[in-house]
Amino acid sequence: MVEFDLVAPRSADEAFAALRAAAPDGAAVLAGGTDLLPDVDEGRQRPRVVVSLRHLPWRTLDWAGPSLTIGSTLPLRALEQDPDLVRRFPGLAEAIRDVGSVALRHRATLGGNVVRAAPTSDLVPVLLALDAEVEIVGPRGTRRLPVDRFVRASRRVDLGPEELVRAVWFPEARPSAYRWQRVRPANDISQVAVAAACSPADRRWRIAVGGVAPRPVRIPSAAEALGAGAPTAAAVARAARAAADAVAFPTDRRASADYRRHLVATLVERVVDAVVRAEGFPR
Numbered sequence: 244m245v246e247f248d249l250v251a252p253r254s255a256d257e258a259f260a261a262l263r264a265a266a267p268d269g270a271a272v273l274a275g276g277t278d279l280l281p282d283v284d285e286g287r288q289r290p291r292v293v294v295s296l297r298h299l300p301w302r303t304l305d306w307a308g309p310s311l312t313i314g315s316t317l318p319l320r321a322l323e324q325d326p327d328l329v330r331r332f333p334g335l336a337e338a339i340r341d342v343g344s345v346a347l348r349h350r351a352t353l354g355g356n357v358v359r360a361a362p363t364s365d366l367v368p369v370l371l372a373l374d375a376e377v378e379i380v381g382p383r384g385t386r387r388l389p390v391d392r393f394v395r396a397s398r399r400v401d402l403g404p405e406e407l408v409r410a411v412w413f414p415e416a417r418p419s420a421y422r423w424q425r426v427r428p429a430n431d432i433s434q435v436a437v438a439a440a441c442s443p444a445d446r447r448w449r450i451a452v453g454g455v456a457p458r459p460v461r462i463p464s465a466a467e468a469l470g471a472g473a474p475t476a477a478a479v480a481r482a483a484r485a486a487a488d489a490v491a492f493p494t495d496r497r498a499s500a501d502y503r504r505h506l507v508a509t510l511v512e513r514v515v516d517a518v519v520r521a522e523g524f525p526r
C-alpha cells in the first residue's frame with residue numbers, strides 16, 4: 244500500500260508552509276486527484292506529503308463584465324452546469340463535457356487539468372483560443388501568465404515548487420467551439436482536437452490544436468486566414484490548409500501523420516462553422 248501524510252490547509256499561507264516543510268523529498272498537490280492518485284497508485288509519483296486544496300476558498304466562479312474568473316478547485320461538473328458559462332463560453336462548456344465521465348468531472352478541476360498539461364488535454368486548446376491566463380499564488384506574491392506561456396511542454400508548466408494556481412481568468416466571453424476526432428467517441432483520447440473562438444471586441448479569430456504537438460498550440464496562420472468576423476468559404480479553406488501545414492503531426496498507434504493532417508483540416512471547417520452559428524457572433 245502507498246503511504247503518505249495528508250494535510251488539508253485552510254489558507255494559502257498554510258499551504259505554502261506545508262509545501263516548504265515537505266522539501267526536499269517533495270510534496271504533491273491534490274485538487275480532484277483524478278491525475279495525481281492514479282500516478283501515486285502506479286508509482287509514477289511518490290510524495291511523502293500530499294497537500295489537499297480542498298479547504299481553500301477557491302471553488303468560485305466570478306463574472307466581472309465580459310470577463311470570467313474560475314477558481315482552480317471548482318469541479319468541472321459545476322462549470323458545465325452553469326447556464327451563463329454554457330451560453331457565454333460554449334466552446335469551454337463543450338470541452339469540459341468531453342473530459343472523462345460525469346463521475347470523473349464531479350472531482351476533476353480546471354486547475355488540475357492545466358497544471359497537468361497533458362498533450363491530450365481537452366481543456367488547454369480551448370483555454371488558448373480564449374486567451375485565458377492563470378493566476379499563480381506563492382510565498383512571494385501573485386503573478387499572472389497567459390496559458391500559452393504557462394504550459395511549456397508536455398506535462399511541464401511554469402510553476403515553482405511552492406506555487407499554486409489559484410484561478411484561471413478569461414478576458415471576455417467569446418463565441419467558441421471545440422471539435423475532436425477519436426477512435427472511440429467515449430473514454431478515449433483525441434487523435435486531433437481543434438478549438439476556435441472569435442472575439443466580439445476585435446472580430447479576430449483564435450484557433451488552437453490539441454492532441455498532436457508536444458503540447459496544444461495556437462495556429463496564428465489559420466486564424467489570420469479567416470480574417471475578421473464571418474469568413475468566406477475560400478477563407479475557411481485557406482485556414483484549414485494553414486492548420487494542416489502548421490503542425491508537425493506525429494504518427495503513432497492512434498493515427499498516421501497524414502490522417503491527422505486530413506483530420507485537422509476537416510475539424511477547422513467544422514469548428515469555424517459552429518462558432519459562426521454561436522450566440523453573439525460578431526458579424
Ligand SMILES: Cc1cc2nc3c(=O)[nH]c(=O)nc-3n(C[C@H](O)[C@H](O)[C@H](O)COP(=O)(O)OP(=O)(O)OC[C@H]3O[C@@H](n4cnc5c(N)ncnc54)[C@H](O)[C@@H]3O)c2cc1C
Binds near residue numbers: 296355357363
Ligand atoms: C479515467 C480518466 C479519464 C480522463 N479523461 C480525460 C479527458 O477526456 N480529457 C482530459 O483533458 N483529461 C482527462 N483525464 C485527466 C484528468 O481527469 C484531468 O486532467 C483533470 O482535469 C485533472 O484535475 P484534478 O483536479 O483531478 O487534478 P489532480 O489529479 O488533483 O492534479 C493534477 C496535477 O496538477 C497539480 N495541481 C492540481 N491543482 C493544482 C493547483 N491549483 N495548483 C498547483 N498544482 C495543482 C497536482 O499536483 C497534479 O500534479 C482523465 C483522467 C482519468 C483518470
